[in-house]
Amino acid sequence: MATLDTQANIPAPDDFYEALIGLHRDLSDAQSALVNAKLILLLANHIGDPQVLREAMAAAREDVLVSVPTHAS
Amino acid sequence: MYQYPTYEYRRPPELDGTSRHCPVVVVGAGPVGLTVAIDLAQRGIAVLLIDDDNTVSMGSRAICYSKRTLEILDRLGCGETVASKGVRWHVGKVYQGSELAYQFDLLPDSGHRRPAFVNLQQYHFEECLVRRAQDLPALEIRWRQRVSEVTQQADRVDLSVTTDDGEYALSCDWLIACDGARSPVRQMLGLDFEGQVFRDRFLIADIHMTSDFPAERRFWFDPPFHPNQSVLLHRQPDDIWRVDFQLGWDADPELEKRADRIMPRLRAMLGPDARFEIEWASVYTFSCRRMQKFRHGRLLFAGDSAHLVSPFGARGANSGIQDADNLAWKLELVLRGLAPEVLLDSYDSERVAAADESLANSTRATDFITPKSPVSRCFRDAVLALARRHPFARGLVNSGRLSVPSVLARSPLNTADRDTFAGAMLPGTVAADAPVEGEAGAWLLEYLGGGFVLLVFGDAVDDTAARAVSEDPIGCRVVQVGGAQGAARLRVRDVQGLAAARYDGKAGTCYLLRPDQHVCARWRAFDADAVRAALACATAQV
Numbered sequence: 001m002a003t004l005d006t007q008a009n010i011p012a013p014d015d016f017y018e019a020l021i022g023l024h025r026d027l028s029d030a031q032s033a034l035v036n037a038k039l040i041l042l043l044a045n046h047i048g049d050p051q052v053l054r055e056a057m058a059a060a061r062e063d064v065l066v067s068v069p070t071h072a073s
Numbered sequence: 074m075y076q077y078p079t080y081e082y083r084r085p086p087e088l089d090g091t092s093r094h095c096p097v098v099v100v101g102a103g104p105v106g107l108t109v110a111i112d113l114a115q116r117g118i119a120v121l122l123i124d125d126d127n128t129v130s131m132g133s134r135a136i137c138y139s140k141r142t143l144e145i146l147d148r149l150g151c152g153e154t155v156a157s158k159g160v161r162w163h164v165g166k167v168y169q170g171s172e173l174a175y176q177f178d179l180l181p182d183s184g185h186r187r188p189a190f191v192n193l194q195q196y197h198f199e200e201c202l203v204r205r206a207q208d209l210p211a212l213e214i215r216w217r218q219r220v221s222e223v224t225q226q227a228d229r230v231d232l233s234v235t236t237d238d239g240e241y242a243l244s245c246d247w248l249i250a251c252d253g254a255r256s257p258v259r260q261m262l263g264l265d266f267e268g269q270v271f272r273d274r275f276l277i278a279d280i281h282m283t284s285d286f287p288a289e290r291r292f293w294f295d296p297p298f299h300p301n302q303s304v305l306l307h308r309q310p311d312d313i314w315r316v317d318f319q320l321g322w323d324a325d326p327e328l329e330k331r332a333d334r335i336m337p338r339l340r341a342m343l344g345p346d347a348r349f350e351i352e353w354a355s356v357y358t359f360s361c362r363r364m365q366k367f368r369h370g371r372l373l374f375a376g377d378s379a380h381l382v383s384p385f386g387a388r389g390a391n392s393g394i395q396d397a398d399n400l401a402w403k404l405e406l407v408l409r410g411l412a413p414e415v416l417l418d419s420y421d422s423e424r425v426a427a428a429d430e431s432l433a434n435s436t437r438a439t440d441f442i443t444p445k446s447p448v449s450r451c452f453r454d455a456v457l458a459l460a461r462r463h464p465f466a467r468g469l470v471n472s473g474r475l476s477v478p479s480v481l482a483r484s485p486l487n488t489a490d491r492d493t494f495a496g497a498m499l500p501g502t503v504a505a506d507a508p509v510e511g512e513a514g515a516w517l518l519e520y521l522g523g524g525f526v527l528l529v530f531g532d533a534v535d536d537t538a539a540r541a542v543s544e545d546p547i548g549c550r551v552v553q554v555g556g557a558q559g560a561a562r563l564r565v566r567d568v569q570g571l572a573a574a575r576y577d578g579k580a581g582t583c584y585l586l587r588p589d590q591h592v593c594a595r596w597r598a599f600d601a602d603a604v605r606a607a608l609a610c611a612t613a614q615v
Contacts, residue, residue: 033448037455045465 004055074352075196075311077128080203082217085234087241095121096408098232098245100220100258102126104135104195105376105393106251107202111149112401114212116523118408121245122212123234125219129203132353133194133279136309137387140180141478141503143187144590145398148523151205152187155198159191160308165290167472169457171297175467179475184571185506186516190387190475192288192309194279198390223248223261223372230371247404249373251393256378264369268362269436271383272322273443276329276356278339280314282349292472294442294457298341303442303472305385313352316342317384319442326356359383361436363428367396368421375400380428382435385442385473392431395478396424402523402588406612411546416613419486427479434474441471478503481591488585488594488607496577504528504590507572509554511565517554517572518590520563525549525608526586530578532556533599541601547608549585554578587611 010016023039024032044053087093099110102124110122138159146152167175179189206212221240222233232243250258259266291306293299302319309315318338320329328334335354343349363380367373376393400420406412444450459466481487481501488500498505507517514520527534527542527549534542539551539561551562554572558564567573576584585594585607594607609615 030451033451034455034458037452038459041452041455041459041466041469042463045463 002049002052004052004059006059075194077131077196078200078203080127080214080216082127082237083215084238085215085218085236085241087234087243088236088238093243094229095119095243095245097121097247097249097404098123098220098230098243099249099251100124101250101252101376101378102199102203102214102216103130103251103253103376104198104202104390105397106249107199107206108145108149108394109249109251109375109397109401110212110214111151111202111206111209112397112523113404114206114209115149116401116405117211118405120212121243122206122214123218123220124214124216127216129199130195132355133196133309133313133315135195135198135387135390136192136307136315137190137391137475138193138198139387139391139476139478140185140187140189141476142391142394143191144503144506144518145394146202147186147518148521148590149205150208151201154201154204155193156187156191158197158201158310159193160288160310161188161191162288162290162308163189164287165292165472165475167460167470168291168293168296169461170293170295172461174294174457174460175470184508184569186518187506192307192315194309194311194313195390197310220252220258223258225262225370225372245371246408247371247373249375249400249404250378251376251397252378254377254381256374258372259364259374259378262369262372265365266362266381267365268360268381268432270360271358271439271443273439274320274322274324274326274329274356274358275384276318276320276324276335276338277354278316278318278335278351279309279353280316280339280349281312281352282314282343282347283312284314284347286314294453294472296342299338304342305472314349320356324356329356330354361432361439363425363432366421367424367428368417373400373404373417373420375424379424380431382431383439383473385438386431386435387473387476388431388435391476392427392479395427396420398589399424406547412612412614419484419613423479423481423484423486426481426483430479431476438471438473442473484591484593486587486593486611486613488603488610490595492595492597494577494595496575498576498584498592498595500592500594502592504584504586504592505575507567507575508569509565509572510568511563513563517565520552520565521586521590522550523588525588525611527551527604528576528584528586529553529562529599530555530573530576530582531580532559532562533581533583534562535559536561538599538601542604545605545608547612549604549608556580585611 099122110120163180219235221235224231229244230248288308293304305317307315367379375396456469536559553562553564581598593611
């Protein structure tokens, strides 16, 4: 089974980033959230490998609970 | 309208001084209690079945009965009655809004006696089973009597039973509690029932309507006639249709039960011209929970008393009936002194594993149908939106994963494979059906009966060997697929080659099947010692 590749793998990173932000142009927060969810599902299916997906999910969640301030008082 | 039968209360002789000790008392004459009582009685074990009512289930309640349930009932002599009365279906359609998002076929290959599901009102189902029960001399049903006290002793269970004419005492070796989600027996003993309650409410309406809608399961997410919620439609016999509306947690259950609230919902769904009347309606919530153990000494819990799931997936009654199927043969062997009591611990471990599988499936379906957070709702809507165009997303749509028999893969009663097999029939799997020709019927499962069977491909087991196997105290018949005829073997012909295909059966292949028709061992060649050892293992004699 493969492992998650976290070395640079996108040929033109700035182009990709611009496209990712552009994807959300003129969308409400709810519409953006839906687009993000669809994108995650499409990419997850393309990857397929459960080990890679598990590692990506763990990497995405890493440090979130400590670094992001919550609005709860 | 359905005419509810009335089963007569008879004054029990124990009220007038006779005492009674029974091998088995079953509490609750619902689908599970009736099944286990019939199974035991058919095995010649005297059973007393006690129910606090004097009729069948009020309302249609559990309506989807699975292929495995029908196969179990075939063994119990009432499969055909239930199957022929029910509405067969195998196609499910899932809609997002008014568009079809996903469609599934639960039985894509032919060559099975029974369909994936039949829909039948629980009252019809119970009535069929009561009729079968009344044919069995070893089974006595006591209607309108309530078990009011249960005390477990080292060697027996003592009971008090309350009737209109007063209270009497009984004792039994084993008590099977099939008394439902609120199980009075479980509560009397203060036993646990832990799990998760879901904050959602659903309205069930059974309506009488003449319609040419096909017999399919239809499920809508966010349909135009019931925005933001889900709706489920099922066809039942007698022109009865089950509609299940998701209402949300804030709905008032008393208000929503009223006809003037239900009628506009149905009208919006079925259109201005539809003619229908409401037969039965109920507002329900559900929880997913189970007892930690299904065996407590001489008390055995089966069905809803032991485990509870959401209705999406038809995993309530169907898994309870598999509990009964699993328990009856084990209890028979223990009562006859042919197996140690520890065999009953495998009822606990096997059915707890099956219940956990149901609970996991049910919880996942519920998270999809009733998302618990905005992000969960967002992913759900994303899946539904993608499913219209992209095949991969259809597999993620979860409107309930419908009941299939549990594979008891980790059972202590299994003998691990030492030979190599292809296909799905690994130890713990329920025996696959196949069309055959022979003396006893046109389907392989009809030849298995209710005892251990050595299923042999070809004539690798001669009459001497077959007799030796059957003379084991546990008893094991040889059923032979193809090959030459012999006096001590029941032979079938594999007319379409499906038995060989489904079992990866080659000349010499042997499967040992338990009385509940689960595979417990298999070999590429017959070995009498190995069969004897596997039989001992499957009956906890090790």
